[in-house]
Amino acid sequence: MSISVDTLIIGAGASGLFCAFNAAAYGKSVLVIDHANKAGKKILMSGGGRCNFINRQVEPRHFISQNPHFVKSALSKYQPEDFIALVDRHQVAYQEREYGQLFCKHSAKDILAMLLNECRTAGVQIRLDTAVERICANDAGFMVSTKHKRNDLAITIQASSLVIATGGLSIPTLGASGFGYQVATQFGHQIIPTRAGLVPFTFTDKTGEMIKSLAGLSLDVVAYNDKASFALPMLFTHRGLSGPAMLQLSNYWQLGEHITIDLLPHQDMIQYLLDAKRAHPKQLIRTALTPLLPKKLITALEALLWQAYQDTELANLKDDIIRHIGAQLNAWTLKPSGTEGYRVAEVTLGGVDTREVSGKTMESRLQPNLYFIGEVLDVTGWLGGYNFAWAWASAYACAESI
């Protein structure tokens, strides 16, 4: 069996669906195919089931790419207000949380239903359970051979333009695959090496054990390295360190590097302990810290940072030693053994090199009428609705020009 469409989009996720109805609005016949049995699985899982679908303030600085200017044009053409207007039109109830993050009030299902409604109204066809076997460029565009995963029905699709919207590698159980990178490579594109992003850190040895013992504890910290700094909550878990501060920092971290955590960002701990020594010379360090940190954490830090002095009164500690301990509380430096990886990562860093893709249209500079949108590109957003912001903006830029 063979069919012909103007635009074939591979990937019925956030960017694929958004591109589909916008392209159809320009009068194109649009078919979206996906190998999964359901469209938009990641949307349903996002934001803890409430989908942080956009941020009120989206700027190029919220994105990581080898080519940082790439996002500018698409982000300026499709802005948060545009998506909010769409959400309002569909009467999707939402709420604003800290830092301008907009979440569904009820369920992420509302965002997926909105996208699918728009697709239906615009006449977009969606075929699920459809695996792509081969893509060939020809004079009329692309010939894509597909097979239905359940009934083995083979369909060849001829399309004038082909949009790759297959996302990144995070969470394979939600349909993630490296397919987009394979297609890019087939047409001569470079791939910026990929790694898991917005992902918790793992630790081994003594530090790992200590962190595990504090599972469930959350703390407002400043987490930083030489590339970025985030003042956000951090969460101790059975596997390592998580919470927004760690997820954000993971985007700027490479295996083998250190991270630093200011456990008491509002307090100069050197000065605090020196003052305590003067005011309460008989105090132990752990007693001096009691008003500032949870007891469990103080006990764990004591074993790690000042075990030799745990029973020494402040009066008997040299100022240099106090300074060293205070400095560590404001700059606890750790070396993660890794991250929890693609199994739980929210995003994939790296991807199709944006230097070979037009930032205005998302079209390949190497193969006419081939487009890449969303997370498959080497564009990764911060936590806070920025990854969907990129999915919408890149899809819109593509749909406009296709």
Ligand code: FDA
């Ligand atoms: P997306 O992953 O949405 O879609 C890709 C589609 O391609 C999938 O449907 C997949 O099945 C399909 N596909 C893959 N390989 C294929 C193949 N070989 N053949 C056919 N189809 C194929 N972002 C945000 O801004 N706010 C948030 O709240 C969250 N929360 C969140 C939670 C969790 C758990 C995760 C994993 C991720 C998030 N994100 C997020 C990130 C966000 O979900 C992500 O960046 C976007 O969904 C990316 O949109 P894409 O369309 O590029 O890929």
